[in-house]
Amino acid sequence: MTAQPTDIATYNFAYLDEQTKRMIRRAILKGIAIPGYQVPFASREMPMPYGWGTGGVQVTASIIGPDDVLKVIDQGADDTTNAVSIRAFFKKVANVAVTTETAKATIIQTRHRIPEHPLSAGQVLVYQVPIPEPLRFLEPRETETRKMHALEEYGLIHVKLYEDIAKHGRIATTYAYPVKVEGRYVMDPSPTPKFDNPKMHRSPALQLFGAGREKRIYALPPFTDVVSLDFEDHPFEVQTFDQPCALCAAENVYLDEVILDDHGGHMFVCSDTDHCEKRREQGHRGHLAPEIPLALEKTEPAQ
Amino acid sequence: MDIVTQAIEGGFADPVFDAQTVFRAVMDAMARPGKLQPLPVFTRPPTPLSATAGAIALALCDNDTPLWLDPALQASATVKSWLGFHTGAPLANTPADAHFALIATPAEMMALDGFSQGTQDYPDRSTTLILEVSDLVSGAPLLLEGPGIEKTATIAPAQMPRHFVEQWKQNNQRFPRGVDIILATSEAIACLPRTTRIKTMEA
Amino acid sequence: MYVAVKGGEAAIRNAHKLLADRRRGDRSVPTLRLDQIVEQLALGADRVMSEGSLYDRELAALAIVQARGDMIEAIFLVRAYRTTLPRFGYTRAIDTGTMLVERRVSATYKDLPGGQLLGPTFDYTHRLLDPELAAGGEVAEPEQRAGEAEAMPRVSAILAREGLIESDGDMPEDHVPGDITREPLAFPMARDIRLQALSRGDEGFLLALGYSTQRGYARNHPFVGEVRIGEVELALDVPELPFAVPLGSIRVTECQMVNQFKGSAKAPPQFTRGYGLVFGQSERKAMAMALCDRALRASELGEDVVAAAQDEEFVISHSDNVQATGFVEHLKLPHYVDFQAELDLVRRMRAEHDARENAGKAEEKREAAE
Numbered sequence: 001m002t003a004q005p006t007d008i009a010t011y012n013f014a015y016l017d018e019q020t021k022r023m024i025r026r027a028i029l030k031g032i033a034i035p036g037y038q039v040p041f042a043s044r045e046m047p048m049p050y051g052w053g054t055g056g057v058q059v060t061a062s063i064i065g066p067d068d069v070l071k072v073i074d075q076g077a078d079d080t081t082n083a084v085s086i087r088a089f090f091k092k093v094a095n096v097a098v099t100t101e102t103a104k105a106t107i108i109q110t111r112h113r114i115p116e117h118p119l120s121a122g123q124v125l126v127y128q129v130p131i132p133e134p135l136r137f138l139e140p141r142e143t144e145t146r147k148m149h150a151l152e153e154y155g156l157i158h159v160k161l162y163e164d165i166a167k168h169g170r171i172a173t174t175y176a177y178p179v180k181v182e183g184r185y186v187m188d189p190s191p192t193p194k195f196d197n198p199k200m201h202r203s204p205a206l207q208l209f210g211a212g213r214e215k216r217i218y219a220l221p222p223f224t225d226v227v228s229l230d231f232e233d234h235p236f237e238v239q240t241f242d243q244p245c246a247l248c249a250a251e252n253v254y255l256d257e258v259i260l261d262d263h264g265g266h267m268f269v270c271s272d273t274d275h276c277e278k279r280r281e282q283g284h285r286g287h288l289a290p291e292i293p294l295a296l297e298k299t300e301p302a303q
Numbered sequence: 304m305d306i307v308t309q310a311i312e313g314g315f316a317d318p319v320f321d322a323q324t325v326f327r328a329v330m331d332a333m334a335r336p337g338k339l340q341p342l343p344v345f346t347r348p349p350t351p352l353s354a355t356a357g358a359i360a361l362a363l364c365d366n367d368t369p370l371w372l373d374p375a376l377q378a379s380a381t382v383k384s385w386l387g388f389h390t391g392a393p394l395a396n397t398p399a400d401a402h403f404a405l406i407a408t409p410a411e412m413m414a415l416d417g418f419s420q421g422t423q424d425y426p427d428r429s430t431t432l433i434l435e436v437s438d439l440v441s442g443a444p445l446l447l448e449g450p451g452i453e454k455t456a457t458i459a460p461a462q463m464p465r466h467f468v469e470q471w472k473q474n475n476q477r478f479p480r481g482v483d484i485i486l487a488t489s490e491a492i493a494c495l496p497r498t499t500r501i502k503t504m505e506a
Numbered sequence: 507m508y509v510a511v512k513g514g515e516a517a518i519r520n521a522h523k524l525l526a527d528r529r530r531g532d533r534s535v536p537t538l539r540l541d542q543i544v545e546q547l548a549l550g551a552d553r554v555m556s557e558g559s560l561y562d563r564e565l566a567a568l569a570i571v572q573a574r575g576d577m578i579e580a581i582f583l584v585r586a587y588r589t590t591l592p593r594f595g596y597t598r599a600i601d602t603g604t605m606l607v608e609r610r611v612s613a614t615y616k617d618l619p620g621g622q623l624l625g626p627t628f629d630y631t632h633r634l635l636d637p638e639l640a641a642g643g644e645v646a647e648p649e650q651r652a653g654e655a656e657a658m659p660r661v662s663a664i665l666a667r668e669g670l671i672e673s674d675g676d677m678p679e680d681h682v683p684g685d686i687t688r689e690p691l692a693f694p695m696a697r698d699i700r701l702q703a704l705s706r707g708d709e710g711f712l713l714a715l716g717y718s719t720q721r722g723y724a725r726n727h728p729f730v731g732e733v734r735i736g737e738v739e740l741a742l743d744v745p746e747l748p749f750a751v752p753l754g755s756i757r758v759t760e761c762q763m764v765n766q767f768k769g770s771a772k773a774p775p776q777f778t779r780g781y782g783l784v785f786g787q788s789e790r791k792a793m794a795m796a797l798c799d800r801a802l803r804a805s806e807l808g809e810d811v812v813a814a815a816q817d818e819e820f821v822i823s824h825s826d827n828v829q830a831t832g833f834v835e836h837l838k839l840p841h842y843v844d845f846q847a848e849l850d851l852v853r854r855m856r857a858e859h860d861a862r863e864n865a866g867k868a869e870e871k872r873e874a875a876e
C-alpha cells in the first residue's frame with residue numbers, strides 16, 4: 001500500500017516566497033552599489049542547514065530564472081555530495097538546466113573555490129560564505145567591527161598579518177585571505193584558498209556572496225579592484241605546486257592531494273574537476289591518467 | 304474605466320517570472336553602470352507612471368519599503384492606488400524616509416541629498432531613485448567610470464535633474480553613503496550606483 | 507592509474523532510502539499517527555512549535571515523526587517551512603491577563619486573587635517509572651472546575667499598585683514592534699526584538715544560562731512572581747473593518763520573574779522584571795527565558811556586565827539552535843581545499859624549522875670540536 005501524501009505542507013516556486021525574494025533582491029542591489037560592504041538581510045531558514053550553503057542558496061534562488069543554466073561546486077568539484085544535493089534542490093524547486101561545464105553556466109554557486117576557466121561577462125558567481133566578517137576572529141563583537149568598517153579603521157588586521165610575519169617569517173593565512181575592495185572595504189573572500197584571490201580582481205563576472213547564518217550579502221560588480229592585503233617587504237603570494245596535475249598535467253592550477261595507500265603514496269590532481277576533465281578530453285594526460293576515455297554527461301536540460 | 308478598475312488592472316501577468324526578469328535586468332544594469340538593459344513591457348500603470356518604472360516598483364517594492372512619489376505622481380490618486388494595490392508599499396512621509404522614490408519628472412526633482420543617504424554604519428539604508436526619462440541618448444552625454452565598467456561607458460539620459468553632474472559629484476563624495484539611481488525609459492533601463500563617477504567631458 | 511570516486515547522487519539517494527527504512531523501523535509495529543503525537547507527546551510538539559516559531563500542532567507532530575524524534579531536527583523542519591509562508595498581517599498583542607488559565611502558581615504570595623492553580627504539572631509527581639503506562643491502562647477522567655473561573659490578575663499588577671515594581675518596559679508611543687523573522691538583527695537591540703529571539707531560543711542553552719545567573723554569574727535575585735499556562739484569544743485588525751477579527755486561541759506559558767534590585771545610578775531601588783513567554787506548555791523554557799531577559803537588561807538598569815548571560819551579542823548570537831546545529835555540523839562537509847592550503851603551509855614551516863634546528867646542531871658540534 002502506498003500512502004497518499006496530503007497537502008498538509010506545500011512550497012512556493014524556487015522555494016522562497018516572493019516577499020523574501022524581493023527582500024534578498026533589494027539587498028543584492030545595495031551590495032552591488034557598495035562593493036565589499038556587507039548588507040544585513042533577514043536571512044531565512046532554508047531546507048538545508050545553516051553552514052551548508054544557505055546564504056548562497058538564498059542568493060541563487062532569488063536571482064535564478066527559467067533560462068538560467070546552473071553549476072554548483074564544492075571544493076571545486078561538481079560531484080561532492082553537498083554540491084550534488086544543492087544542484088538537485090534547484091532542479092527540483094526551480095526546474096532549471098544544470099551543467100558541470102564552467103563556460104556553459106550562467107550562474108555558478110560555489111563553496112571554497114573559483115573555477116580555473118576564466119569567467120565571462122554575463123556570468124554570476126555565487127559564493128557560500130560561513131563567516132562574512134573579515135575582522136571577526138580579531139574582534140568577535142559585531143558592534144565593534146561595524147564601527148571599524150564605518151571608520152575605515154583596519155589597523156587591527158594589518159597588525160595580525162604583521163604578527164604572522166614576525167612569528168613565522170610569512171603571512172600564515174592560506175585561505176579566506178582578506179582583500180580590500182576599490183580601496184575602501186576590507187572583505188572576506190569566503191574560505192577560498194588565497195590561490196584564487198587574484199581571480200576576483202577585475203573579473204568580468206558579477207560576484208555575489210551570501211552568508212545565511214550570519215545574515216549578510218555582499219557583492220563585487222564586474223571590473224572591480226580587489227587587492228589582497230600585504231606589505232611592501234612581504235608582498236602577497238599565491239600557493240605554488242611542485243608538480244602538475246597527475247591526471248591532466250595542468251600547471252598553475254590549484255591541486256588536491258589524494259592519498260593512494262597507507263604507505264605515504266599520494267598524488268596531486270586538479271581540485272576543479274570540470275577543468276581537469278576538459279583538459280583530458282583535449283588529450284592532455286598526466287602520469288597517472290587512466291586509459292579509458294572520458295564520456296560524462298555534463299549538461300541536463302530543464303524538464 | 305473607473306479608478307478602481309484602473310488601480311487593479313495592469314499588474315504583472317505572471318508575478319513570479321515577470322518579477323524575476325525585471326529584477327535580473329535591474330541587477331545587470333546596477334552591476335554594469337551605463338549599460339542599457341532592454342526591458343519589454345510588463346505592466347500598464349496609470350499615467351504619468353511609466354510601464355518600466357511601474358514594473359521596477361512591482362518587482363522591488365512591498366509593505367517593507369516606504370515609497371516616495373514626486374509631485375507629478377503624488378497628484379494622481381489612480382497612480383497611488385495602483386501602487387498600493389500591486390505592491391502594498393506605504394507612502395513615505397518624507398523623502399528621507401523612503402526606501403524607493405519614483406520620479407516622473409526628474410528635471411523638476413528635489414536635490415539628491417534630500418533623500419536618505421544611509422549612515423556610515425549602514426550605508427545600505429539609503430533611497431534608491433527610479434527616474435523616468437524619455438531616452439538615454441538625447442541628453443547631455445555622461446562619460447562614466449567606476450566598478451562594473453571595464454574602461455568607460457557613455458549614456459546621455461534626457462531630462463535629467465538640474466545640476467546633475469555637480470550633484471552626482473557630491474553624491475560620490477559621500478561614499479559609502481549616497482543614493483543609487485535607476486533610469487527607466489519605455490524600453491530599457493540603465494543604472495548609476497553611487498560608485499559610478501562622471502568624468503568631465505573635455506570640449 | 508587512478509579513477510576518482512563518482513556517484514554522489516546515487517549515494518545520497520541510497521542514504522535517504524536507508525534513513526526512511528530506519529525511521530519506519532520494524533514494519534510489524536503500527537505506524538505512528540500524527541494525532542497520537544499531538545495527543546500523547548504534546549509537550550514535545552509544544553517545544554517544536556515554540557522554537558520552530560509556528561503554532562501548528564499537526565505540523566509539529568509531522569516534523570517530530572520525520573525527524574525520528576530528534577527535536578532540533580524537527581524544529582529545523584518547521585522553521586524551514588514557516589519561512590516560506592506569506593505574511594498576511596500582525597495580530598493584536600495577546601492579553602495574558604484575560605487568559606483562560608489552566609495552571610497558575612506564584613512563589614511570592616501564599617494566596618492571591620484567583621488562587622494557586624496547580625494544573626497539569628509534573629511537580630510533586632514522584633519520578634518513578636510507571637509500568638501501568640507501558641501496559642496502556644485506562645486513565646480516569648480529571649476533576650472539573652465547578653462554575654465560572656475567578657478573574658486572575660497578574661502578580662505584577664498587584665505589585666505595581668504599591669509602586670514597588672518598575673513599570674512594564676514602556677515603549678515610545680510610535681514604537682512599531684520589530685520582527686526578527688523579517689528584519690536582520692542589529693546590536694544593540696530593543697527589548698521586544700530580544701524577547702522574540704529568546705522565545706525561539708534553544709531551551710537547553712537558555713536553561714544553562716539562566717542557571718548560571720543563579721550560581722553567581724550575574725546573580726539577579728529572582729522570584730517567580732507568577733507562571734501561568736492557558737489559552738489566550740488572538741485578534742487581527744483588518745483595515746476595512748471597524749473591529750478586530752477573532753482568529754481563535756492559542757496556548758501559551760508566561761513567566762513573570764520579579765527581581766529584587768538595590769538601585770543604581772540609572773534606577774531607584776525597586777523590584778524589576780524578567781519576562782518569559784512561549785507557545786504551548788513549557789515552564790522550564792519560560793522561566794529560563796525570564797532569567798535571561800532580566801540578566802540582559804543589565805545595561806538598561808545600570809548594572810555592570812560581568813557574565814555571559816548579560817552579554818546581548820553573546821546570548822542572542824548563539825541562542826538559535828537551528829543556526830548552531832547547522833554550523834557545528836557543517837564541519838563534516840569536505841574542507842579539503844582549505845586543508846590542502848594549511849597542509850602546504852605547515853609542511854613548509856616544518857621544513858624551515860627542521861633546517862634551523864639542524865643548522866643549530868651543526869653549529870653546536872662545530873663549536874664543541876673547536
Ligand SMILES: [Zn+2]
Pocket residue numbers: 245246247248249250269270275276277279
Ligand atoms: Zn587535472
